[in-house]
Amino acid sequence: MNLLSIFLGVMGPGQIAIIVILVLLLFGGKKIPELMRGLGTGIKEFKDATKGEDSSAKQQPTNSAPTTPSIEKKEEQN
Numbered sequence: 001m002n003l004l005s006i007f008l009g010v011m012g013p014g015q016i017a018i019i020v021i022l023v024l025l026l027f028g029g030k031k032i033p034e035l036m037r038g039l040g041t042g043i044k045e046f047k048d049a050t051k052g053e054d055s056s057a058k059q060q061p062t063n064s065a066p067t068t069p070s071i072e073k074k075e076e077q078n
Contacts, residue, residue, distance in 0.1 A: 027035065 023032070
């Protein structure tokens with residue numbers, strides 16, 4: 001058995017209803033949509049960032065040597 005379930009027991013519909021009521025009392029009805037919107041935005045940004053790292057790692061060639069901007073600028077000036 002899970003250690004958390006040993007201490008707290010299995011959460012039923014009654015316990016979930018009590019938690020929802022407590023959250024409504026603490027934050028109020030107007031603040032909860034703002035909190036959920038912020039949570040959703042954060043999750044979306046996190047997913048986009050992780051997908052961006054995966055795709056950028058796939059697009060980078062592995063055999064090319066890194067170039068330094070200072071050398072390229074000197075070559076352009078000559």
